[in-house]
Amino acid sequence: xxxxxxxxxxxxxxxxxxxxxxxxxxxxxxxxxxxxxxxxxxxxxxxxxxxxxxxxxxxxxxxxxxxxxxxxxxxxxxxxxxxxxxxxxxxxxxxxxxxxxxxxxxxxxx
Amino acid sequence: xxxxxxxxxxxxxxxxxxxxxxxxxxxxxxxxxxxxxxxxxxxxxxxxxxxxxxxxxxxxxxxxxxxxxxxxxxxxxxxxxxxxxxxxxxxxxxxxxxxxxxxxxxxxxxxxxx
Numbered sequence: 001x002x003x004x005x006x007x008x009x010x011x012x013x014x015x016x017x018x019x020x021x022x023x024x025x026x027x028x029x030x031x032x033x034x035x036x037x038x039x040x041x042x043x044x045x046x047x048x049x050x051x052x053x054x055x056x057x058x059x060x061x062x063x064x065x066x067x068x069x070x071x072x073x074x075x076x077x078x079x080x081x082x083x084x085x086x087x088x089x090x091x092x093x094x095x096x097x098x099x100x101x102x103x104x105x106x107x108x109x110x
Numbered sequence: 111x112x113x114x115x116x117x118x119x120x121x122x123x124x125x126x127x128x129x130x131x132x133x134x135x136x137x138x139x140x141x142x143x144x145x146x147x148x149x150x151x152x153x154x155x156x157x158x159x160x161x162x163x164x165x166x167x168x169x170x171x172x173x174x175x176x177x178x179x180x181x182x183x184x185x186x187x188x189x190x191x192x193x194x195x196x197x198x199x200x201x202x203x204x205x206x207x208x209x210x211x212x213x214x215x216x217x218x219x220x221x222x223x224x
Contacts, residue, residue: 004152032211043201043215044153088152092211097166100145100152 001026004101006089012107019076021104023089026070030091033065035074038086038103048074079108112136114216116202122222128190131219133202135183142179143213144187145201153201159185189221197223 005024013019021035032051036044050056050063050072062075072091076083086103093099115134123129135142140161145153156175158166161182170177174193179185189196199220203213 008150034212036213043218044213045215046212049210049212090152090213095166096141096211097155097158098143098211098213100154102150102152 003027003099004089004091006101006104008102009105010107011104012109013079014109015079015081017079019079019083019106019108021074021087021106023072023101024070025091027091027093028070029093031094032092033072034090034092034098035063036088036090038088044088081108081110084108114202114204114214116216116219118219119217120220122224123192124224125194126191128188129192129221130186130188131200133185133216135204136214139204139206140182141205142185143203144177145203147199147201192223194223197221
């Protein structure tokens, strides 16, 4: 079992739709959870962080965390073509080690 | 404020040659990470520094890889000798003194070993 599992995609959604990205993790000691966006040929950039169970909203992005299910998700509302990228799920454990998933490729069709 | 600076951006070498990558962190960021990223994969941690101390180097292939962070600021990652399988993007990331865990990445150094 991989430490962080994501559907590799590509996930294709029409412009204006909601994109839903999912992630499961194996380390129950994970305490902080991050979503990074990576455009092709570029380095990852942080878009969301979440530290407690529930939802966290920031603009068009909502992160959801369920530690009991070891599940974290990212919703992107009103998806835009500029959202087309790979989204990396990255839990961080109590030892301050951040593990990255392989990422989900999102394609937003104009 | 300047971000994380890495050099070189691209490097092409023949196998068995040495190569070195340099990273300058965001000012005040004491934690520095070197990650390796293969195509279609997420970044994989090689080493983490707290100031000048390597606190996690368990994933660093020490037979050919070495790293240093003198004076707790700039860092260098070296590979000697390089192998074909080392072709990848080497990412440097830093984080601040807080406990947020948020990483700020440099643009990366893309290595091609022929």
